[in-house]
Structure formats: C-alpha cells, structure tokens
Amino acid sequence: MKLTQLPQQQRLPFSPARHHDHFELELPGAWKPSGNSVLAKYWWGQTRNERKIHWINWGKLCTPKNRGGVGFRNIHAFNLAMLAKQAWRLIHGTHSLFYRVYKARYFPTCSFMEAHLGSNPSYVWRSLLSARELLQEGSVWKIGDGSSVGIQNHKWLPHPPTFHAGMDLTLRMADFINPQTKQWDRGKVNAQFQPPFRDMVMRVHWGNLESRDTLVWNENKAQMFSVRTAYQVALRMNQTGSAKHSRVHEDKRIWSIPPKVRNFMWQASSDILPTHANLARRRVPTDPKCAVCGLSDETALHILWQCLLARNVWALVRGKLQKCDSSARTFFCLAQTLKEKLSRKELEMWAMVAWSIWNAQNRLYFEASQTSPHAILKSAKTLLEDYQRLTRSMPRN
Numbered sequence: 001m002k003l004t005q006l007p008q009q010q011r012l013p014f015s016p017a018r019h020h021d022h023f024e025l026e027l028p029g030a031w032k033p034s035g036n037s038v039l040a041k042y043w044w045g046q047t048r049n050e051r052k053i054h055w056i057n058w059g060k061l062c063t064p065k066n067r068g069g070v071g072f073r074n075i076h077a078f079n080l081a082m083l084a085k086q087a088w089r090l091i092h093g094t095h096s097l098f099y100r101v102y103k104a105r106y107f108p109t110c111s112f113m114e115a116h117l118g119s120n121p122s123y124v125w126r127s128l129l130s131a132r133e134l135l136q137e138g139s140v141w142k143i144g145d146g147s148s149v150g151i152q153n154h155k156w157l158p159h160p161p162t163f164h165a166g167m168d169l170t171l172r173m174a175d176f177i178n179p180q181t182k183q184w185d186r187g188k189v190n191a192q193f194q195p196p197f198r199d200m201v202m203r204v205h206w207g208n209l210e211s212r213d214t215l216v217w218n219e220n221k222a223q224m225f226s227v228r229t230a231y232q233v234a235l236r237m238n239q240t241g242s243a244k245h246s247r248v249h250e251d252k253r254i255w256s257i258p259p260k261v262r263n264f265m266w267q268a269s270s271d272i273l274p275t276h277a278n279l280a281r282r283r284v285p286t287d288p289k290c291a292v293c294g295l296s297d298e299t300a301l302h303i304l305w306q307c308l309l310a311r312n313v314w315a316l317v318r319g320k321l322q323k324c325d326s327s328a329r330t331f332f333c334l335a336q337t338l339k340e341k342l343s344r345k346e347l348e349m350w351a352m353v354a355w356s357i358w359n360a361q362n363r364l365y366f367e368a369s370q371t372s373p374h375a376i377l378k379s380a381k382t383l384l385e386d387y388q389r390l391t392r393s394m395p396r397n
C-alpha cells in the first residue's frame with residue numbers, strides 16, 4: 001500500500017521522547033513557558049486530580065550539562081528518580097493520606113513492593129510501579145522478624161543466591177529461624193542454599209525479632225533515600241541495561257540492542273511514549289487519533305504494530321513473526337506474547353524495527369518526510385548489525 005503525504009499537523013511545540021536524539025539541545029527561550037508546562041505535565045504526571053505529584057525544578061533540567069544542569073539525555077533517569085521518591089513514600093510514609101489512598105486502591109493485602117498493576121491502573125500508579133525496580137536496585141532489606149522477606153524475590157544478600165533444584169522458593173526468611181536459639185537454623189539453610197551462599201546467609205545478622213523487616217536505602221552512609229542518589233542508580237541501571245534483581249534477568253535472553261532502543265521498548269511497554277493518545281490523556285490539547293490513518297487512537301500498540309505504515313513494514317519481516325497473532329490489547333501484552341514465540345535474534349530485530357517505525361512516524365509528523373517500508377526495515381537492520389559488530393569487538397572484562 002502506498003503512503004500518502006500528510007498535511008503538516010498542529011503539533012506540540014516540543015515533544016520530549018520524539019526528539020530524543022536532540023536532548024542535548026537547549027530549548028529556545030521563546031518555547032519555554034508553554035512548552036515547559038506541557039512537558040512538565042506530561043513527564044511528571046501532574047494533573048488536576050493528582051497535583052501532589054509535582055516534582056522537578058524544570059529550569060535545572062533545561063540547563064545544559066556544561067553549565068551544571070543534567071542535560072536532556074538523562075531526563076528519563078531523572079524522571080525515574082523523582083518517581084522513586086514518591087514510591088519510597090508508599091513504603092515508609094505509612095501515615096500519609098497519599099499512602100492510605102494508594103494502599104486501599106492498589107495493594108490492600110500486600111506491600112507496595114509486592115503490588116501488581118491491576119486492572120484499570122491510573123497513569124500515576126503505573127508510573128510509580130515503573131520506579132519500583134530502581135528502589136529494588138538501590139535498597140536492601142534489614143531483617144527484623146523475617147516475615148516479610150521472601151528468600152528469592154527480595155534483596156537481602158549482596159548477591160542473588162542460588163538454590164538447590166526443586167526447593168520451595170516462596171519461603172520467607174522467618175522459615176529459616178531456629179525458634180530456640182533465635183538464630184539461623186543451619187540444617188534448613190544447608191538444605192535450601194547452594195554451598196557458596198550458605199556462609200553468606202549465615203553471616204546475615206538477625207535483628208530484633210520483635211520488629212518488622214524494613215527496606216533501607218543502600219546508596220549512602222545515612223541510609224536515607226535521596227533523589228540525587230536515586231538518579232545515580234537510574235543512570236547505572238541505564239548503563240547496565242537492567243538491575244541485578246530485576247525480572248529482566250529472570251528472562252535469560254539478554255537482548256543485544258542499543259541502550260536507546262532498549263529504553264524505547266521499555267517506554268512503549270510501560271505505555272509512557274508520548275503518543276497522541278497518551279498526550280491527550282495527559283490533557284495536552286491534541287487529537288488522540290492516529291495522524292497517519294485516522295482510524296484509531298494513536299497508542300503505542302497502534303503506531304508500532306497495527307497502523308498501516310507499521311503493517312507495511314512488518315509484512316516485509318520474514319520468519320515466525322508473520323504467524324504471530326496480532327490481537328494483543330496493549331503493546332505490553334504484545335511484547336509478552338512475542339517473547340514466548342520468537343527467538344532472541346528475532347526479538348532483537350522486532351525491537352529495532354519498532355524503533356525504526358517510531359522514527360519514521362516522527363519524520364512524517366515533524367518534517368513531512370516519508371520513509372518507505374523497505375527503507376525503514378533496512379535502517380533497523382543496519383543499526384542492529386553495526387551495534388552488534390561494535391559490541392563484539394569491545395574488550396570484555
């Protein structure tokens with residue numbers, strides 16, 4: 001199908017992730033008042049009803065790095081650090097109204113760290129959960145009675161332990177205490193943990209058994225959460241691609257794709273790409289409909305998978321992808337389905353093509369310049385090959 005030239009749309013003066021590669025640019029002064037408030041609303045999730053979440057000194061963020069600002073490249077890390085600050089309050093600020101409202105609605109029977117997204121999550125809740133991985137990475141459990149700390153899915157050792165095959169991974173630390181001595185039960189520890197971890201476990205100090213387990217921030221001496229240290233954790237996670245204890249590691253296939261593409265996929269899966277549908281949801285005055293086909297709201301799933309432009313590109317990709325059912329309701333669901341069905345190589349290519357489609361859509365919006373489906377696919381392939389060649393040739397340590 002041939003693409004038709006679109007009229008130049010009325011767009012935002014500046015749209016953050018769409019201009020991701022140009023984040024180092026300083027905003028022209030004339031754009032600042034309107035553009036910034038629109039951006040601030042979008043990025044920091046501030047709406048009329050959720051005004052409490054308003055976080056950042058925007059001027060500081062806009063200052064280029066060489067003048068002491070953070071530079072736009074790190075805007076995502078900053079966003080996460082700010083979100084983490086609010087998420088931390090859902091762990092420790094248990095007397096606040098903020099806590100009680102979210103607790104009642106989203107995690108009435110468990111802690112924030114164990115909460116699920118749930119059906120019909122608000123934008124803020126979804127954002128808060130996205131910051132949870134950062135909290136996991138930057139904190140450690142201080143053991144009280146051991147009843148809240150799961151041996152597998154909580155971070156309580158310097159390294160994630162390995163277990164004997166077939167062991168019950170749902171056990172809590174409290175299951176390993178000897179009720180008489182109030183210390184570790186060595187027999188139970190030996191039965192569960194593999195040898196290199198047994199001593200490490202036995203060295204973990206049992207605190208006051210009358211007290212509750214607490215999550216403490218592990219990134220400064222004072223063990224006090226700060227946005228500055230959270231920001232450093234976010235940068236670190238960005239560099240390593242994922243946190244040590246993250247679910248990404250449970251999925252053993254670590255993708256070899258450029259970090260910016262990984263970040264893009266994360267944004268698409270978390271439904272925080274600045275698509276028209278998301279901008280409209282953030283009360284940015286814009287038409288939520290897709291500007292290419294006008295048939296549907298411009299969600300991540302639509303623009304990257306269902307829209308005509310996207311379909312034309314996917315039709316050119318060979319392999320199992322052609323047989324994959326496209327009835328997913330969100331981009332996240334689609335990603336989950338494809339992870340089951342595709343090989344690692346195919347998934348990498350899938351991510352690259354999605355990224356390439358997104359860029360082509362943006363060129364269409366912002367520069368009224370069309371890219372053919374063949375060219376979109378080719379640029380994805382070239383970028384992936386270049387990246388993988390480069391990373392292969394880098395020395396390993």
Ligand SMILES: [Zn+2]
Nearest residue numbers: 290292293307
């Ligand atoms: Zn469309």
